[in-house]
Amino acid sequence: MAIAQHRITEVFVEIADSLTDDFDIIDLLQRLSERCVELLDVSAAGILLVDQYDELQILAASDENTRLLEIFALQHDQGPCIECHRSGQARTDIDLTTTAALDRWPSFTARARRSGFARTHAVPLRLRQRVVGALNLFDQRPGTFTAADQLLAQALADIATIAILQQRTLQQSQLERVQLQTALDTRIVIEQAKGILAERWRTSMDDAFTVLRNHARSNRLRMSDLARQVVDGTIDTDTVLRGLDITPGDAGFPPAPTPG
Known part of the structure; x- marks a missing residue:
């Protein structure tokens, strides 16, 4: 992981400082997706969240190409991100150039390849046993997602989860x-x-x-x-x-x- 430790600390402080009483959840998660690209040295990131009907929706993406890919995955109900949310388990080091990926998620893999991505990872937005979505990472380069990378990705996903649940708690409190x-x-x-x-x-x-x-x-x-x-x-x-x-x-x- 090439990123300096002090930069990781700065990002976590930045996100924590954003959790005020009236914070903008969309802006916060958009910045978080962009920080994932920077800290994890990947090409793109997206954040999916379940709605009130327990259906996944795209909430943030580091760029428009990734947002469209996420929408495509949701429409076709395919991809590591979908499986990650359903199982609550991370799906990492998925090589999209293999026939195994194409056989498992034919529509998603073909579209991801056309979007220029060679590998993908998904980690759950989870608090204890509650899974509220998934953080999805995409890279245009082959490579390995290290144990340190996965720990950092899960920490960033946990920050997103805390932000989302805090926002929902605030909204519920205001409604009450x-x-x-x-x-x-x-x-x-x-x-x-x-x-x-x-x-x-x-x-x-x-x-x-x-x-x-x-x-x-x-x-x-x-x-x-x-x-x-x-x-x-x-x-x-x-x-x-x-x-x-x-x-x-x-x-x-x-x-x-x-x-x-």
Whole structure:
């Protein structure tokens, strides 16, 4: 491995410093694919990631030629990268000039050769037993992928995995915060609607809530939407009672006052 140790350290520090609260995952992985080419002395690199349906998608590539090759591999469901993701095991030192490679992955190998590549390697994006994708390396030159090369490639793949999972955790955390705030806001509106109905119908808050909920269910409305209509004054609250065949004096409601 010809690359200097200090340069490897610099790259890892660079990637680690990029993992801020609002980092751009696409930009980070694009830079990581370019650093793989530099540190591992290969011709190209690509990063595949599984989507929510557990299907592999191309997320980053060091150049357009490699991106198109990765897309081709996904479309034909062939190549060491596909097998690497499925097995969770690295596939290294694949000589694309051999008949063995052509027999095993005919479409992928033929396309890779036309793209000028002579060998390829794939290492999993894996955290413990969880595999979320694969890092793919391509070289136009014959040669051997050393044990040190494989260790470095796996370390770079691990960095990519950490970045991806951190981004997903941040997104999930943000989604949960939004959902929580929405729930809190919705509850406030419902409480306001209960107060309006309880005062208008001169009944308890519990009875007002029961009628509000039953009307929403009977009309297949979200209670939050119905409550908003009550608060905004865009619904005749008498229709809520009529729709449930409730009149003052029923279901805990006091009788209407007698005109005096």
